[in-house]
Amino acid sequence: MTAASSPTIRQVLERLTRDELIAAVDLYGIEVADRRAKAALADALARSPQADLADALGRLSRDRLKQLCRDLSLDDSGREKAALVERLLPRQVKPNGHAGQLILPLSGAPRAAAASAPTMTTSIPTPPPPSPRSFASFREITDFLWQNAERLRGAYKPNEYDKVILPLLVVRRLDCVLEPTKQKVLARLPDLTARGLKLSDPAFDKALRRVSGVPFYNIHKLDFVKLKDDSGEIAQNLRAYLKGFSVNARDIIEQFKFDEQINRLDEADLLYQIVGLFAGVNVHPDVVPNHVMGSIFEELIRRFNEKKNEEAGDHYTPREIIRLMVDLLFVEDDDALRRPGIVRSLFDPACGTGGMLSVAEEYLRELNPEARLEVFGQELNPESYAICKSDMIIKGQNPENIVRANSFSEDGHFGKTFDYMLSNPPFGVDWKNVQKIVEKEHEEQGFAGRFGAGLPRINDGALLFLQHMIAKMKPVDPKTGEGGSRIAIVFNGSPLFTGDAGSGESEIRRWILEDDWLEAIVALPDQLFYNTGIATYVWVLTNRKPKHRRGKVQLINATELYQKMRKSLGNKRNELDKKQHIDVIAKAFGEFAESEISKIFDNEDFGYRRIIVERPLRLNFQASPERIERLREETVFQNLAKSKKKGYAGEKEIEVGREQQEAILRALRRLDPGRVYKSRGLFEEELAGVLHGAGVDMAAPVRKAILSALSERDESAEICLDANGRPEPDSELRDHENVPLKEDIAAYFEREVKPHVPEAWLAGVQFKSGKAIVVDQEKVRVGYEIPITRHFYKYKTQRPLKEIEAEILQVEGCIQELLSEVFE
Numbered sequence: 001m002t003a004a005s006s007p008t009i010r011q012v013l014e015r016l017t018r019d020e021l022i023a024a025v026d027l028y029g030i031e032v033a034d035r036r037a038k039a040a041l042a043d044a045l046a047r048s049p050q051a052d053l054a055d056a057l058g059r060l061s062r063d064r065l066k067q068l069c070r071d072l073s074l075d076d077s078g079r080e081k082a083a084l085v086e087r088l089l090p091r092q093v094k095p096n097g098h099a100g101q102l103i104l105p106l107s108g109a110p111r112a113a114a115a116s117a118p119t120m121t122t123s124i125p126t127p128p129p130p131s132p133r134s135f136a137s138f139r140e141i142t143d144f145l146w147q148n149a150e151r152l153r154g155a156y157k158p159n160e161y162d163k164v165i166l167p168l169l170v171v172r173r174l175d176c177v178l179e180p181t182k183q184k185v186l187a188r189l190p191d192l193t194a195r196g197l198k199l200s201d202p203a204f205d206k207a208l209r210r211v212s213g214v215p216f217y218n219i220h221k222l223d224f225v226k227l228k229d230d231s232g233e234i235a236q237n238l239r240a241y242l243k244g245f246s247v248n249a250r251d252i253i254e255q256f257k258f259d260e261q262i263n264r265l266d267e268a269d270l271l272y273q274i275v276g277l278f279a280g281v282n283v284h285p286d287v288v289p290n291h292v293m294g295s296i297f298e299e300l301i302r303r304f305n306e307k308k309n310e311e312a313g314d315h316y317t318p319r320e321i322i323r324l325m326v327d328l329l330f331v332e333d334d335d336a337l338r339r340p341g342i343v344r345s346l347f348d349p350a351c352g353t354g355g356m357l358s359v360a361e362e363y364l365r366e367l368n369p370e371a372r373l374e375v376f377g378q379e380l381n382p383e384s385y386a387i388c389k390s391d392m393i394i395k396g397q398n399p400e401n402i403v404r405a406n407s408f409s410e411d412g413h414f415g416k417t418f419d420y421m422l423s424n425p426p427f428g429v430d431w432k433n434v435q436k437i438v439e440k441e442h443e444e445q446g447f448a449g450r451f452g453a454g455l456p457r458i459n460d461g462a463l464l465f466l467q468h469m470i471a472k473m474k475p476v477d478p479k480t481g482e483g484g485s486r487i488a489i490v491f492n493g494s495p496l497f498t499g500d501a502g503s504g505e506s507e508i509r510r511w512i513l514e515d516d517w518l519e520a521i522v523a524l525p526d527q528l529f530y531n532t533g534i535a536t537y538v539w540v541l542t543n544r545k546p547k548h549r550r551g552k553v554q555l556i557n558a559t560e561l562y563q564k565m566r567k568s569l570g571n572k573r574n575e576l577d578k579k580q581h582i583d584v585i586a587k588a589f590g591e592f593a594e595s596e597i598s599k600i601f602d603n604e605d606f607g608y609r610r611i612i613v614e615r616p617l618r619l620n621f622q623a624s625p626e627r628i629e630r631l632r633e634e635t636v637f638q639n640l641a642k643s644k645k646k647g648y649a650g651e652k653e654i655e656v657g658r659e660q661q662e663a664i665l666r667a668l669r670r671l672d673p674g675r676v677y678k679s680r681g682l683f684e685e686e687l688a689g690v691l692h693g694a695g696v697d698m699a700a701p702v703r704k705a706i707l708s709a710l711s712e713r714d715e716s717a718e719i720c721l722d723a724n725g726r727p728e729p730d731s732e733l734r735d736h737e738n739v740p741l742k743e744d745i746a747a748y749f750e751r752e753v754k755p756h757v758p759e760a761w762l763a764g765v766q767f768k769s770g771k772a773i774v775v776d777q778e779k780v781r782v783g784y785e786i787p788i789t790r791h792f793y794k795y796k797t798q799r800p801l802k803e804i805e806a807e808i809l810q811v812e813g814c815i816q817e818l819l820s821e822v823f824e
Contacts, residue, residue, distance in 0.1 A: 006090050007072045012053065013042040015071050021045065024056045026147065027280060057085045058231050059273035081269070082231050138292050141281070142299045145169065148277050155268035162304035164265065166297070166383055167256035168278050170390045171242070173293065174216065174249055175224040176284035177394055181212045182223055189219060205246060215393050220244025225279045234275060235266040248399050255386035255404070290395055291362055294355050295319065297387050301353070302530050302570060317352075317424040317490065320576040321528060321538075322359040325488040327586040328522070328540050329420055330363065333486070337364060343372045347418040349407040349425070349468055351377030354388030356422040361395070376401040378412040408464055409434040411450070417474040417485065423465060424490040427532065431461035438464065454507035462495050463508045466539070470517065473543045484544030491537050496521075501610035501738075501783025509784040513553070513603045517541045520554040520589055523788050525562035530570040535559070537788070540589070549592060553606070557597045557792040558585050599791055607741035609774075610781050612763035613753055614729035620714040621683040621707070623671035631668070631709035636701045637661065660696070664706070667694035678717045680707075719759075729763070741782070745772035 013021070021041035025032050030048045034040045045051045057065065058081060065084040069076035074087045149161040156164065178185070188211050197204040199219075208217040220241045227237055239262060242253055265271035283293065330337060337344070344364070348356050357375040364373045375397055379385040385404040393399040403412030408431055431438060435458060442451040450471040456463045466489055473485035499505030512518050522538040529536065561581040562574040576582050588598045631637050641657035643650040670690045677683035687706070691698070713732070720728045739748045746767060753760055764779030765772050774780045 007074070007088065009046060009053065009090055010042070011072060012057075012068070012088055012090075013045060014038075015068050016042075020060070023059075023148075023151070024051070026144070027056065027059075027277065028052070054085055054089060055228070055276060057088055058082075058228075059276055061269040063269075080232055081272070085231075138295050138299075141283075141288065142296050144281070145296075145300060146303060151273060151277070152270065155264065155270055159304070159307040161307070162301070162383070163256070163258075163261050164274060165300060166304075166387070167253060167258040167261075168274065169283070169297070169300075170256070170387060171253060172224055172278040172281065173283045173285075173288075173394065174245070174252075174390065175218070176282060176287075177214055178212060178216075178218055179223060179284070182218070184211050185217050185219065186221060208246070215396065215399065216246045216249040218244045218246070218249070224275070228272070228276050228279055231272045234272045235262050238262060238271070238275065248393060249390075252386045252390045252393070252399075255382040257382075285394060290391060291319070291358055294353060294358050294391060297353050298355060299569075301384075305531075306570065317355060318528060318530070318572065318575070319355065319359060320578070320582065321424075321490065321524070322356050322422070323363070323578070324522075324576060324582045324585060325356070325422055325490070325538055326360045326363045327582060328520070328538065328589055329360070329422065329486050329488045330367070331586055331590045332546065334367070337371060338368050340368075340370045341372075342368065342370075343374065344419040345374045345376065346420040346422065347376040347413065347416075347469070347472060348421070348423050349378050349465055350423050351379045351388050351402065352381070352384045352424075354391045354402070356424070357388070358391060358395075360420070360422060361397075374398070374401070376413055376416070376418065378403045378405060378407050380404065380406050406434055407468055408461060409437040411468070413472070417472050419474065419485055421469045421472065421485065421487045422489070423469065425462055425465040427462070427492045427534075428459060428494070429461045430459050431464060432458050453511035454504035456495075456499070456504045456508065460494055460498070462491050463505060465489065466495070466512075466541075467508065470512070470541070476544050481544070484542060486544075487539075487541040489539050489541075491539060492532075493535050493537065495539075496537065497785040497787060499783075501608070501781035503783075506783040506785070509786070510607070510782065512541065513606060513784055515543075516545060516551060516603060517543055518553050518603070519545060519549060520556060521786060521788060522556040522585060522589070523559050523792075525559050525574050525576075527571060527573040528562070528575070530572045533571045533573075551603055553601050553603060553786075554589065554592060555599050555601065555786075555788050555791055556585060556588050557599075557788070559792075561585060561597075601791075602742075604741045606786050607782060607784050608738040609741065609745060610783055611737050611739055611745060611749075611765065612779055613735040613737055613757070613760050614763050615733040615735075615757055615760050616719040616727040617730040618714055618717040619680055619711040619720055620717045621677040621680065621710050622673070622675065622712075623668050623710055624673045627710045627712075628665060628668050631665070631706060634705040634709055636705040637664075637709075640702070660698070663694060663696045664691075664698070664702075667691050667696050668706070668710075670694070678714070680711075680718070680720045683707075683710075727759075727761075738783070745774075745780075746770055 016024075018036075018038050018041065021038060022035060024030075025035075025041055025044055028045075028048060028051055030044050030051070032040055032044045045053075045056075057068075060068075062081050062084070065081060065088070066076040068074075069084060069087055072088070076084070078084065145165060149165050152161055152164060185208055188208065192204055192207055197207075199205075208219070209215055211217070218241070220243070222237055222241050224241075227234060227241060230237060239259065242258075243250070245253065262271065265274060282288075285293070288296070336342070346357065346360050348354075351357060354375075354377060357377055361373045361375060364371050375392065377388060377392075379388060379402070382404065385402065389399050389402045392402055405412045438451060438455065441449040442455055446452040450468050451464060453467060466487075469487050469489065473487070474483045476482070476484040495505065495509075518539065518541055520540045522540070524536045524538065526535050527533040558581070561576070561584060563577055563580070565573055565575050585597075588595060591598075592600070594600055640661050641654050643653040643657070645653055667690045668687075670693075671686060677686070684707075687703075713730070722728050737748070737752065739745050745762070745765065749762060749772065762772070762780075764774060764776030766775050767773070
């Protein structure tokens with residue numbers, strides 16, 4: 001083939017690899033029966049009215065285009081991709097009016113003609129550019145985006161795909177929203193500038209928002225589709241286009257730090273391809289509703305995090321769990337929420353990509369189209385924050401209500417209170433990096449701050465999130481009963497019972513229960529979340545309980561209410577059906593009655609007093625060589641021959657100490673090594689005598705070290721008494737018991753302790769007239785725990801041993817038969 005001639009369409013398509021052909025048919029949404037055959041793929045492209053050969057070639061790298069030119073005996077010189085593409089195009093293909101792009105007019109041409117005709121007449125009309133592709137389902141679009149993310153392989157590692165795909169998907173969605181009013185915004189610009197307004201003027205911003213019809217706009221002449229028109233300047237044009245967005249939209253885009261990726265993509269000859277990919281999909285909210293778009297983002301995040309070996313649970317919650325939480329949150333306010341024009345606020349302090357906020361808003365709209373829900377959120381992860389904020393801005397919510405910050409160290413909504421609060425904070429989140437700030441607020445502000453009740457252990461900040469939310473509950477007017485808030489939050493099992501009485505966790509539970517804020521806890525099935533299969537629980541709290549719920553807590557066991565998924569997603573193998581499971585749980589909550597899955601308790605049922613059970617110390621004493629040798633291991637005894645002084649004074653002190661050590665050992669050897677003393681008092685008299693006789697004088701700590709080295713516990717020995725004649729407690733026999741708050745300590749002690757250890761007593765407790773009186777609150781502490789599993793436990797009778805034995809014998813018989821068949 002000479003340089004002056006040009007290849008046919010068929011010749012170009014035949015030089016493409018099968019993967020390149022598959023990418024092209026996927027790009028234009030062309031159905032192919034046999035995707036394994038290159039000929040079938042090429043035929044489908046040749047017949048499709050949407051196939052754009054110039055666009056498809058433009059998505060290839062410069063090196064690949066040069067290779068195709070060489071394969072077709074064409075000139076491969078030059079660096080401009082547009083020039084290489086033009087050489088590969090048949091002569092009959094005419095420009096469509098856009099620089100750098102040629103449309104392949106294949107529709108209406110018989111396949112044989114397309115393959116054999118050296119040229120095509122210029123009278124064939126150029127078809128319009130293909131419309132952006134729409135998708136039939138959430139799964140279809142996520143799979144499409146994921147498959148095309150593989151185009152980045154080589155230039156990007158799989159764990160880096162999200163740096164490109166997520167920001168471009170956000171930008172493309174914003175672009176789709178602005179498309180209907182784009183020209184109106186551009187037309188309004190000259191008028192605004194003629195009036196002397198600048199971009200920074202509030203009036204300029206307000207006017208363009210009014211024209212765009214949404215809370216953001218873009219003033220650059222290009223849109224996402226037109227960016228494809230100039231492949232040579234794609235990087236420069238994309239940057240200019242992104243800068244054309246309004247300030248609030250730019251804040252979203254900048255969170256992704258996408259400018260760094262523009263250079264990287266351009267250098268790898270991938271930028272034009274990737275921009276073209278997104279320009280070819282339609283993600284307008286009318287085509288991809290907000291709740292579906294949220295699911296798309298979250299599914300992509302889940303897949304990206306699998307590549308990074310990170311936890312997806314830090315980002316989002318399955319939609320059916322959010323729906324259940326919203327049902328529990330709104331069920332008692334159903335009538336109030338149906339009022340015309342009602343306005344309510346909702347807050348999520350760990351909002352992730354905004355899934356909870358979106359579902360709550362949709363639920364309220366279903367319940368009352370005239371109602372309005374103002375949503376607020378806070379999120380630390382920049383990408384999740386950007387996705388959430390973009391969702392809010394598209395839906396007409398105030399994007400400033402979404403704050404990027406750590407909820408523990410920075411209250412992004414300081415001084416605000418909310419009608420409703422929802423959250424699924426990360427399980428087991430470590431808060432060590434903000435420990436000083438949190439502890440300072442706890443110590444200096446107490447209950448005037450957010451963390452007055454207590455601080456949980458450093459490796460699990462779940463209860464810090466809950467305290468933060470409780471601090472944002474609206475107060476209730478005592479006269480009218482108006483006001484108040486409701487909270488639903490997802491936890492793992494740790495906040496239910498972690499921490500003994502007096503610990504930070506227990507004190508937080510005590511505060512919540514004694515203030516009567518906890519309404520219910522729902523135990524969910526396992527394997528509902530994408531990143532963990534552990535048991536999870538929904539806590540429902542409010543500071544405006546109805547009368548019939550006051551002083552009560554409802555526990556709902558929904559662990560068996562689920563259905564298996566047809567295909568698991570990560571650790572998520574189970575799901576909740578709306579009618580069969582969510583409605584059943586919500587109904588049980590609303591009815592507030594005892595049932596197979598519901599139990600009602602008093603707040604005090606979860607409280608207990610932790611008592612210390614002491615038993616007397618009994619020791620025997622013996623000056624045997626073995627026990628005397630143990631004295632050398634006592635720290636106090638060793639310190640006699642040590643000195644902090646330097647030089648001669650220190651050496652002298654050490655020498656004196658060694659002499660004292662030897663004097664003590666010689667004195668102890670005077671005692672009968674075979675005699676075992678059962679009375680500490682008698683042994684101390686004997687010890688004092690030999691030490692006095694040896695002229696040894698010592699401090700009390702050394703005497704205590706001698707008694708420790710020469711003693712052993714002995715149940716047959718006499719009880720050791722203190723200076724006041726009272727029994728000394730044995731720390732090794734010390735035990736703890738949890739006495740329910742509703743039960744008398746004295747009665748519990750007489751029933752559960754005395755029959756087993758008659759000599760026992762309770763530390764910090766005195767008994768008068770058969771009643772226990774707590775005299776030391778530090779030794780008798782009040783604690784709270786919520787052992788929900790225990791309350792729903794059902795004992796399963798074990799099978800009789802004879803039945804098990806018979807089954808084993810039967811299995812053994814079967815094995816013997818099989819073995820006999822093998823060896824016959």
